[in-house]
Amino acid sequence: MSTDNPPLIGATIKKIRKDQSLTLDTLAERSGVSKAMLSQIESEKVNPTIATVWKIARGLEVELNDIIKGGKERVRKFRSINADETTVLDTAGGPHIEVLSPIEMAEDLEVYLLELSPNSVLTSQPHAPGTEEYLTVLSGTVTVIAGEKSAAVEQGGFVMYNCDITHTIRNDTAAAARVHMVVRFLKKNWV
Amino acid sequence: MSTDNPPLIGATIKKIRKDQSLTLDTLAERSGVSKAMLSQIESEKVNPTIATVWKIARGLEVELNDIIKGGKERVRKFRSINADETTVLDTAGGPHIEVLSPIEMAEDLEVYLLELSPNSVLTSQPHAPGTEEYLTVLSGTVTVIAGEKSAAVEQGGFVMYNCDITHTIRNDTAAAARVHMVVRFLKKNWV
DNA sequence: TACCTGTGTTCACTATAGTGAACACGAGAA
DNA sequence: TTCTCGTGTTCACTATAGTGAACACAGGTA
Known part of the structure; x- marks a missing residue:
């Protein structure tokens, strides 16, 4: 991710939520963050506080850093060297x-x-x-x-x-x- | 750190700032976050947004995750096993x-x-x-x-x-x- | 002793986060 | 075709982040 702007975490949160087949309502319940707020965050319309993102991470059962660093798609490695x-x-x-x-x-x-x-x-x-x-x-x-x-x-x-x-x-x-x-x-x- | 509360990052930021012998004024200049805000954050009086903490991390030239995870004192390891x-x-x-x-x-x-x-x-x-x-x-x-x-x-x-x-x-x-x-x-x- | 400076804290304000409620939309069923 | 439901979005509000300015305090100097 670019080092010129703060991390855009909305897309990451949305991806993780979708991967887990959760609705905004469900994540709101699990995380304690309102559905409205989640929607705004995912749309990058607001800049959430640390505590809010921490709550979301807990609700998603992922590491805070996984959200912050951008949730890059991991391609499985296989590399051999003779x-x-x-x-x-x-x-x-x-x-x-x-x-x-x-x-x-x-x-x-x-x-x-x-x-x-x-x-x-x-x-x-x-x-x-x-x-x-x-x-x-x-x-x-x-x-x-x-x-x-x-x-x-x-x-x-x-x-x-x-x-x-x-x-x-x-x-x-x-x-x-x-x-x-x-x-x-x-x-x-x-x- | 406890998993029952959001990360308390104020003490971590203060420690890193002190380790680098920076004043609030200097960090404010480097990071673009006001001295007042820095003081409030370090005193755990406010709950800063992700963008604000990211700016501070840049000003301190550390990883965002270093602040979030709590800046634990690293003791150097030395362990040998026969x-x-x-x-x-x-x-x-x-x-x-x-x-x-x-x-x-x-x-x-x-x-x-x-x-x-x-x-x-x-x-x-x-x-x-x-x-x-x-x-x-x-x-x-x-x-x-x-x-x-x-x-x-x-x-x-x-x-x-x-x-x-x-x-x-x-x-x-x-x-x-x-x-x-x-x-x-x-x-x-x-x- | 008084003054000055550097540093951190607090005030009073504006800007924005965060929310409950209402709305918008699409899909499916009657 | 109309209605219902599930899901996501937006509104209007309150709570709080974030700031420039002023204040508080300690240490050093004249």
């Missing part, structure tokens, strides 16, 4: 990094495979606020440091942490380590 | 499933390791609407079917799909397959 299509990020002396997730997932949910050589370190700068990383140790042992917290995790282990602070993955052993990494961003819907 | 602490889900003749993510991540982001025997199938019922699965094939080859779409994915490959329809992972080969699986749910904030 091994030879993944992107490889290598730096001299650094770990071997394969990007598995497609470009359209960037800054939403990113998936990587990392291979850390014996006695190597991968240090990253803080990501966007609220971003989280989830690591599965496939082989070897790694030590993860995020801020003042750290843990050594062996094969078959799992670690998750906020990565909006400087964070480091180290392989202090004499064997290579392989790690599956997922990075999840807090989404911004309209900035 | 291999011997993961939960194993096995059924007779079924795949070997290890749950890596901790219980508190249930229905948010769930992480699994799957091992499918030669010529075996894992069929799942539809999950909650909007839920997505992300598979990394660590070894072997699997065929993923979601609704009418399918793909055979070899070692090192990746596949993602909506799993709010019946979906199946098959290993039609004579070798075992190992798959890393992430399940991401669309969050409900207050239902």
